[in-house]
Amino acid sequence: MPVSVLLVDDEPLVRTGLRAILEAQPDIEVTGEAADGAAVVPLVRRLRPDVIAMDVRMPLLDGIEATRAVLRSVPEPPRILVVTTFEEDDYVYEALRAGADGFLLKRARPAEIVHAVRLVAEGGSLLLPATLRTMAAGRRNDRARADFERAALTERERQVLRLMSRGLSNAEIAAALVLGAETVKTHVSSVLGKLGARDRTQAVIAAYESGFVTPGQDVARRSARALP
Numbered sequence: 001m002p003v004s005v006l007l008v009d010d011e012p013l014v015r016t017g018l019r020a021i022l023e024a025q026p027d028i029e030v031t032g033e034a035a036d037g038a039a040v041v042p043l044v045r046r047l048r049p050d051v052i053a054m055d056v057r058m059p060l061l062d063g064i065e066a067t068r069a070v071l072r073s074v075p076e077p078p079r080i081l082v083v084t085t086f087e088e089d090d091y092v093y094e095a096l097r098a099g100a101d102g103f104l105l106k107r108a109r110p111a112e113i114v115h116a117v118r119l120v121a122e123g124g125s126l127l128l129p130a131t132l133r134t135m136a137a138g139r140r141n142d143r144a145r146a147d148f149e150r151a152a153l154t155e156r157e158r159q160v161l162r163l164m165s166r167g168l169s170n171a172e173i174a175a176a177l178v179l180g181a182e183t184v185k186t187h188v189s190s191v192l193g194k195l196g197a198r199d200r201t202q203a204v205i206a207a208y209e210s211g212f213v214t215p216g217q218d219v220a221r222r223s224a225r226a227l228p
Contacts, residue, residue, distance in 0.1 A: 004047070004050045005031065006043060006053070007053050009053075009058070010055060014055070014083070025114055028114070031049055037058050037065060052080045054081065054083060063082050063091065067080050080095075081102055081103060082100045082102070082103040082104070133208055140211045141209065144210040153191060157190055162213060163176055164191070164203060
């Protein structure tokens, strides 16, 4: 079955461009469009898309609140990609904290857009860019630190989270720690559960906001699963 995508952006030209790029792929289909976040929940319930590509800034309901609304009210919600002009944007950061699975720059190359949609549809997460890692570290606070300590991650889970924060895929983590792929998958699931994170992106944000990792401590590198 092709990956179904819902486009949400108040700029018709952006929606037209994204539709042209995505529908040129045999394994992706655009099943609907909306011009504002206020229309997202009813469309998701009717169309059941696999992925939402959603503008972060819209006039009535922005991408942050639309993300929260989808995750709060839709059983088995779709994956969410935030679409933005600038990555150094508090709106993008807050959308990721709210549960979005990654973001796309509107100036991204077609291959990057297609890769991102396929990746999140498969359950993967995009590498958190350096600007957002720095932003997360700058928001380090006592509450995040206390929440992290209450999660009581095991030493192995801490090792896995450090490697997740560097953008490594499960396969790369398995190779680095000399573990089986299924074992790593189990550890990642446990980390997400203990941190109350919907996905790897939220877990990495929690790691930085708590001070468990810092941009200088774990030098991020491009993952084999990150954008080309």
